[in-house]
Amino acid sequence: MSNTSIPSFPNMPSMPASFSESLPISPERINRFRSERLGNIRPLNEFFDRDRLSKPKGMGDIAQRLSYNLTHFQSNYIIIILGLLIYCMITNPYLLFAIIFIMFGLHFIRKMPPDQPLVFGQYVLTQKQLYTGLIIISIPLLWISSLGSTIFWIVGASGTLILGHAAFLEPGVDSGFASTADQV
Structure with a gap:
């Protein structure tokens, strides 16, 4: 591929x-x-068979x-x-947004080379720091989305x-x- x-x-x-x-x-x-x-997967006529329903x-x-x-x-x-x-x-669009945000965040961090930190302006962020930041952001996001x-x-x-x-x-x-x- x-x-x-x-x-x-x-x-x-x-x-x-x-x-x-x-x-x-x-x-x-x-x-x-x-x-x-x-x-x-069983067919619907077998799954919803009224003749077999009983107390x-x-x-x-x-x-x-x-x-x-x-x-x-x-x-x-x-x-x-x-x-x-x-x-x-x-x-629940908030939950959908939270899950999409977490998935893209994990994908982004996972695809980074582990030995190369992310340079963002004057800040240098390692993979471990990015995972920690994603967790810190994700917890309140998932809490708000119930x-x-x-x-x-x-x-x-x-x-x-x-x-x-x-x-x-x-x-x-x-x-x-x-x-x-x-x-x-």
């Missing part, structure tokens, strides 16, 4: 050719996540349903969580949706075959 860059100032890192090259997560890990976690008979029934549905619909549940994350980012309440909202909303779906949806016919095959 070629790294095309725009003209830059001395001691400044070059811009990446694509956004995926600038992420702290490697493209191989992203592809593995897509294939392993999102590769077995559980007791705690044993709930435990059996949770055990089956949480593994069977794992990819669909990940999509729900990602959807809630995107919803929060869209509805990151804590957003995290609790996402956990509560996704937990309610996912556990509610898993508890009220009866296991499929194939779950009976899987349990008898394990006993043989």
